[in-house]
Amino acid sequence: MIKPVKVTGLAVALVLTGFATQAQQDNHTQTEELPKGWHLLDKTKDGFYGISVDKAYEFIKQKGLKSKTVVVAVIDSGVDTLHEDLKPILWKNPKEIPGNGIDDDGNGYIDDVYGWNFIGNKDGRNLKQDSYEGARVYHALKAKYEGKKIDPATLKGDELEEYNMWLKAKARIEGGNGEPEIDLMLLKRLLKGAKKGDSILQVALSKETYTGNDLDTLVPKTPVDKAARENILYLFRANQQMEQSNKELIGEFEEFVNGEERKAEAKEKAPPSYRKDIIGDDENDINDKYYGNPDVMAATPFHGTHVSGIIGAVRNNGKGMDGVADDVRIMMIRAVPDGDEHDKDIALAIRYAVDNGAKVINMSFGKDFSPQKKWIDDAVRYADTKGVLLVHAAGNDAKNVDTADNFPNAAFRDGKGRATNWITVGASGDPKSGGVTAPFSNYGKKEVDVFAPGVRIYSTIPGTTTYGNAQGTSMASPVVAGAAAFLLEYFPYLTPQQIKYCLEKSAQAPANKVTKPGTEEEVPLSELSRTGGVINVYEAAKIAATLQPQKGTPQKKVAKPTLQNKKG
Template sequence: MSTLGKVMGLSSALVFTGMLAFGQTSKTEVPKGWHLLDKTKDGFSGISLQQAYDFVKEKKLKSNTVLVAVIDSGVDTLHEDLKDILWRNPKEIPGNGIDDDGNGYIDDVYGWNFLGGKDGRNVKQDSYEGARVYHTLKTKYAGQTIDTASLTGEAKAEYLTWLRAKKSVEGDGGEPSVDLFMLKNALKSAKNSDSVLRISLKKDVYTGNDLDSFSAVSPAEKSAKGGFLYLFRANQMMESTNKDFINGFEEFVTGEEKKAEAKEKAPPAYRADIVGDNEADINDKYYGNPDVMASTPFHGTHVSGIIGAIRNNGKGMDGVADNVRIMTVRAVPDGDEHDKDIALAIRYAADNGAKVINMSFGKGFSPEKTWVDDAVKYAESKGVLLVHAAGNDAKNVDSTENYPNPVARADQYRAPNWITVGASGDPKAGGITASFSNYGKSEVDVFAPGVRIYSTIPGGTTYGNAQGTSMASPVVAGAAAFLLSYFPNLTPEQVKYCIEHSATAPADKVRKPGTDNMVALSEISKTGGLLNVYEAAKIASTLKQGKPGKKAKPSMRNKKG
């Protein structure tokens, strides 16, 4: 779903924007950047990053630049904490309208936008894959009851996919699941409050903190402040602006409207109208435009800052990795991404030198999964590590369809260059496990901080909190980039090995997301641990590093338990 549940939940507090909040409000305040801290030294369940930097400094290791691709909604290329670390294609001359490097993508200076048209237009919103699948198969299967025992192979798989799509669109525990009338009224009330407050504050743009310090006088002001401030706090958006809040709310309502309409009519061809490629042909790949910022860069900007915002410059916040370049590949709309765009985005990143690809998106259907599977295998051949967010539905992805994933549909090959990340928090911020995070003893490799993560947001000098497995994934991608920076000959498998074998198990049981059950973290993830970059660096220092581009299994000089 777009940026991995950009809209994923609603509570009585109208906690509506999944990447911004999920009803997991902090019991006490946690500091900005808590996710980088150390449990023992600082008292927060972060990734022990400073200890990792101290370790490589002690070892007198030199830092090498690592290229990380962010497949997402776009990135603010003018942000003060990102503009100097964005990848610039050395073979491309900006703005000359010529494909200088001959890769088929004209003026791809910062990366590429697979959601753009040659006329400069860009896809902003899109439909949900469940609705697309439902209407594609509806004429074939609607009204039929077929004994699945009579089907085999692709025919059986297609029919079962139809049944899932039908359930997702028509209901019975699927979509839609919220009261649209209530939502629209709530949005109207929020806009009315905003109108009052903009006049009272004498500014069109204000933050939750601005509102908190405002002394309301009239009954109208008090009512508007009380209601809107409650929403800011409940969504953990105090540093965000009224415009961001209203825009997020509008996107949520639009998404729910699309779900409600899906039963009656096929979704509009948002992408086809603008992009103009043959979506059924994976070889028709030279489409899009170079506008990697487009009009929806919030999510990708926040993700990019987590990975590599310039460290120790006194601005905003620090990224995880200190020597990265961020390649922007825009392929995720406000809605569900298309398999073709994701497959080509992975290939583009691999062909242009990325060593880590962050993928903070996901969906429940993947009609052209084989294209994505082939791209993942291609990335493996190029020595690229893929890091993917587990999703924000509080579901067990061992038994729930969740795409993309590392297991190839055709031959069940499991990609060894893939890490799936669940979202962790802190006891001071609601608990060790994020209430929204997907989980899985087999399919979720490790948990990393994904609650109340402070990072870059569009606006040039703007920062704010967001949360979701969308934020946990780039923490791990940043950790992978850190390891490759100081141990440059590690293979993707070795980086994965370091991260997973160094994961730190919590001392106590954790809450199973979506329930009140307390379980060991090992019951809901493969490693049973939280990301610890310091411990990962220590393991990396003991590995015999593979030759660049050559597959090598982890080989330890001094094995640690």
Template sequence: MNKISLAFSAALMMTTAAFAQTENEVPKNWHQLDKATTGYYGISLDKAYEFVKTKKLKSKTVTVAVIDSGIDTLHEDLKPVLWVNPKEIPGNGKDDDKNGYIDDVHGWNFIGGTDGRNVKEDSYEAARVYHKLKAKYGSLIPDESSLKASEKAEVEVYKKAQAKILGTGEEEGGPTVEELKEFESNVTHADSILQIAMGKKVFTGNELKALNATTDEIKKMKAALYGVMDRNKALDQTNKDFVEGLKDYVAGEVRKDDAKKNPPKEFRKEIVKDNEADINDKYYGNNDLMASTPFHGTHCSGIIGAVRDNGKGVNGIADNVRIMMIRAVPDGDEHDKDIANAIRYAVNNGAQIISMSFGKDFSPEKNWVDDAVRYAESKGVLLVHAAGNDAKNIDSADNFPNANYIDKKGRANTWITVGASGDPKNGGLTANFSNIGKKEVDVFAPGVQIYSTIPGGDTYGSASGTSMACPVVAGTAAFLLEYFPTLSAKQLKYVIEKTAQAPDIDVKVPGTADEMTQLSKLSKTGGIVNAYEAAKLAATIKGERKITKVVAPKVTKAPAKKKK
């Protein structure tokens, strides 16, 4: 999963003095601002709204599917914009619209069980692939001269998985699992002490900053927790959310380390109970969209469509949008079958744009995902995907899902891959974690220190990652489609990419200390998404989309599950 970018590993190796180095504050809505009038490298959203207002354009509702970890369905800034299935009666335990999914009022959860349990954590795809092929070929890579063509391709994947799990011996030194565990323990201990000092169990990093530490111990604990929260640009988050995020991160690293020796636990199989080897076995899951992991999906959804101008929290980018949540991404790597079915669910239920902030290094059933992507394109749906947070060049490094079809028959024409940009005032114009690619990354968009909705009903905070840049583009696409509803998915892609603005300064190459270059060397367009310029171009284009009332298709009722 392309998680929110975290610097826990780096922070572990740094001193308390380094923690004290803070970056300049930026406005909470910096990503929406206009460079010419404010100096911040945002998407010029206010100018875009002014433009459509001068054109006297009225908006039409656009449905955006967010394939993610879940959503806080009760959040004050999201509840009014949740997609509602018009043919489903809430809570009656029936499949009213006969689409195979019971009580799918606001979307569907493909990683849940019919008994109400949900997949929270899962293994990594590299581990799943490695141990599956190890069982077939053994620990040693077989002599390829004796293999069939199909087996040679499989062995190439095995080599990559083996290198990913066991390492190549050339990796730079980093924190060990034991060091990470110790780091987690120290941060957790500091948090427990600071809860007493603060006089409350839950507080934000900014509130902690204002704490007057009266003893050396409190000063030390404050420096430890505040330092790592500041390093991760998480001062708007609560200590509770941040520490839980740290625990999830460390747990993931522990699972990675364990995968070197042991086959990964089949978390999903024990709960979902479908036949994962059969893509046609698609009527599984439940309607619990919040589950126990709603942070990521809630944050992404708010970026797209949090209610504008209601005097609460944040303004989303699109002002007339409905968010359809499809839960398919655990804490770990998503499964190809769930992503394929999530895309099809979104398309079949009227989504016009799909936002996908997840990704992985291996995709054993990519053909299933490709078929779903082709289906989405055939129905005129735009797919927006996060480029990933590994500071790698995905022109050469594997990154899934992607626009390239595995059968070599072209690539998706309604797909946008998004890298993360920042601002010189919050760390640099390119995010130091963002993946790049002259061929594979289409555009950049703000993805550093993005303020949005987080679980808690009325809670907000900042997060960073290409996971945040992706919904910035999805939200911009939704805004454009609202006011220019005849634009096809291909035209939306064209408009967004054609008007991306090349920065007026060189940028740092992510993952390097000080290597500078032009953004055009790191992405196809060489630009940052700009809603205002996109709206101006959209106004000059004759749309190809026919305006029809969106109605969920009639689907034959799902066959009854066989008892096991």
């Protein structure tokens, strides 16, 4: 899963509880701190492998172009609607009167002012935690296939696909699928020790909240303080986020451990029906779509807030940080819990975004199984007919997604081609901070289109006036979504395919080989993605300026996908 991904499972639980590799342990002596907003900088002018945003705006100014507002939908965990750098750029439904309990615009969603929450209940309850799709698939089909003599040669179409998916889920849940095992007991001990050390350090520092940098300068007064400092500082360094707060570090570590515990429990029993117990819809019926509530903040807005700021936080206002695009409206669609998202929620979220005017959709989430992928494919095709571009994060498992599943993706399950209005994004960094490729990023010569900055990205976080770093392909994806929105602002006639062309054609290839994530192997970036480059907004804008509106070209006549109750 990508999830709301702020870290890579505490450096994948310190490299699957074998603790960190020597390279990770020594990383703080080998790299430099990146400046806030480094991802926007220009390599030639500033010395960092950013996306040349200022040069892009200078180019637009020279051309005398004026912007046209672009709506960007963010399908995520929620957003802080009160944040100082986001309030002015949040989408507000012009046809909806806030809080009157009436569906003023008749779209089926009452009081959808900022967007919609597909993982909430009409009574106001919201889903925070959910299970993993692999566990759901395994237990849903266990009675049908476990212990039965199945001849795959007798199965066809959906049934064969279902059986193969169950076999994959069985291997994942029961083990023996070649993936490394995680020592859960050791993880729990590490977490318990981290919590104890954190309490000691709060006293030693005389404050409840501190960063890795604060800890780095602490001179311990007692042996107990010294031991606590060494242990927690090790976690900060292994996770490569010294600017992160202790609360975020410990909270994310605990979230990772809880997730691994849920995975372990899935071997013995079916996961709780988190979603069913709260939402109350018929999850097997895609036509049952008017569920949820308008609470797009809920209690889990960190990830969506950070993503939204990367795309379009108000530029040049002297507050916090600048987004990539300068004239956007962020439509938040809450559909991603702590755990794996459900295909139905994602499919309907895409449709909601399209029907309410979004032209770019950012999707910083993902998982290994997609039982109703056909519903999502139908929604993606629908988005294409309306001229909507979808941008998706490649994932944070240092895997080759040409061979390892990462859903959703551009390949249609029915075998009828690929979505051309889709961009998959890997995460890049800077040589000064460890390399051009992020060590956690998924990659794929066929499936990953481009790379974009996703290491130590400074952006908005919940708290009205609060900002901080996070990293993952979850951060790289909105960099690309923001770049796409920028192009649409100034070249509003561009089709999704033309935007994709501009971003890919202009991607900058590193001069030297890069590190293949998860290994020490040095390869050309062209071995890790289709373009072999990192996006550059300035170069993309120059290409966009040479393209013309497709006058006289009839709109593609693609039948509007029907909402059918299909089992994928």
